[in-house]
Structures are given as C-alpha cells and as structure tokens.
Amino acid sequence: MAGRTPRGKERDSGEADLSVQSPAEAAVTWDEQVAQQPEGAFAAYDLKRSFTQGALIAHSSFGKGIVARVEGKRIEVLFREGRKKLVHAG
DSSP states (O other): OTTOOOTTSBOTTSOBOTTOOOHHHHHHHHIIIIITSOGGGOEEOOTTSOOOTTOEEEETTTEEEEEEEEETTEEEEEETTEEEEEEOOO
C-alpha cells in the first residue's frame, strides 16, 4: 500500500509520533525519570514561572512530572498518568 504509513510510526512530516504510547511505556519512562527523585527536587507548578526541559515539577492536580518539551509559552509535562500540555511564563 504505497503512500500509507502505519499508525504510530512516523507522520508525513518525518517527525516521530510521540503521542502514541502504551500506558506501560509511559509508566516506565515516568518511573525512570521521576519516581526516584527526592521530594526537594520538585518545584511547585505555577503558570507565572518559567520552566526548562528536564525540570521536575509538582502539580496540584496531576502530581509529580518532568518537563519533556518546551514550546514557547507551553510546556509538555510527563506525569504518571500521561503527558499534559500546560502554560508557563516562557
């Protein structure tokens, strides 16, 4: 089937489709990067603060997470339950 790309592989733009992850894959990544970090390593999430990629945050609703991507005034954070896009001061 020429011209068709299997779901979850690559998009036409050539970028990997990171949005397609099994819950087990997301949990392993979260566990490796976040779960073992000491409590003092997490900054409280505040939309008036600026965050960088790799920053550890504590969100009042979503819990502990790590900033996976920074896109201007938006950040994508990996939480135990999955990825969320949040606003920051950027």
